[in-house]
Amino acid sequence: MSLVERSHGIAMHRINAMVLRYWYLLVSSWPRMLELVYWPALQIITWGFLQNYISQNAGFFAQAGGTLIGAVILWDILFRGQLGFSISFLEEMWARNLGNLMMSPLKPIEFLISLMIMSLIRLAIGIIPMVILAMFFKFNLFALGLPLIAFFCNLIFTSWSLGIFVSGLVLRNGLGAESIVWTLMFGLMPLACVYYPVSVLPTWLQYVAWALPPTYVFEGMRALLFDHTFRADLMLTALGINVVLFIVSFAIFLGLLNSARRAGTLISGGE
């Protein structure tokens, strides 16, 4: 008789097991830890000095102090959130462990939830030093107040949706699709209007930009810093689009998982 009882629904113990697996991996490898901190720190130092230079020479930016650094930090939440999710998934592909997991009682939704939790943990490790460094450039992220929660939630939801989508692509197409994990978000960058307002874009491209939740966040951040106004309407619209994006990404992931099962690639993985 097996030691294991049958289980239905989402099980916390399986999610905990997966988080534990990634945590063991993270703490066993100092290069992995360093990578989490290194790039965000470098970003904030570079952009911090640039902002200092601009604010000394341009009255407009001097008035809206922190716009660049704020954008850098919020962009990193989006970027690192997706990477944190996707790299944990890639670890399974690199380790050729996916077959073990797919054969276990772990359900796809539990797997994805564990990746989301790891994305938050990895993000915290990278972003906290970044936020502290930003204070040396006279930017206190927490001074944004409660709107920061709305910004963060919207960005992290978008990052998870994209993480789920690219993980599905890698699951279906093998490690040959790995480069998409690293580059997808950069394709979003010009359209999400991270460093400039949507009005800069040609009219037709503005429609595309407004279809992306991060655009609302960066516009909202600028409204807060320039006009000292919290645009709740922007955050609610972003949340609505995020919900749709999340559902679509999850459906695509399940579709790609089934496609991988049809193609017989789950047990072999690889390229």
Next chain:
Amino acid sequence: MTIEDTKSGHAATVDRNAAAAIDVAHLVKFYKTNCAVDDISFKIARGSITGLLGGNGAGKTTTIAMIMGLTLPTSGKVSVLGCAMPAQSAEVLGRMNFESPYVDMPMRLTVRQNLTVFGKLYAVPDLKGRIAQLAEDLDLKDFLDRASGKLSAGQKTRVALAKALINAPELLLLDEPTASLDPDTADWIRRHIETYRRSNNATILLASHNMLEVERLCDRVIIMKKGRIEDDDSPEQILLRYNRTTLEDVFLDVARGRDREQAP
């Protein structure tokens, strides 16, 4: 049909018509236009060890992957421990496990960490005790806290077997469990598989290229070739039918297209 189970020296009788642990009916798998599995059907009785034999590309791994629900069949049905796969996989995945050379354990994690993670995935009660038991049974104690990637091939196989046994599965699927092992380690692993089946009345499906292994362990042998079942019986009956003394000779007969009548 019944097979007296004499391999492992116990008196249990394996009845193929009893509620089957695995029931495969008209299973077909195409990869694009390539037919990997071509309309195979078989039932595997609970408590038996069945060997799945065949050359490279015979369809063994695809068949096992479909039984596990990792690969979807093009047509046909698979039932495992009474549950349809993959539709009812949630009901049954906790009661089965597998080992395959096509998958690894995370290399940076220690053996203990890996077993802890998989034990938690399978909700194994008294996990520490279970890991200690497996470490004792499979002689893992000396390297329980060593990174899995730093183990020798034999040690890795023992760890993979420990992972496959962590939930004391009712059904164990083994894909070439002793591949690339030295004879001593391979023999050690086989003894453990036999012991596990005997003490747990577990069902084991074993894909292997090692004919001695199959002769020693299996109550029944299914020989596959080009996605089809070429023969299916006890090792003794198959040897009689082909007029051979070893399964290796039978395997060569099948691989080279010599049928039963042509065999000496």
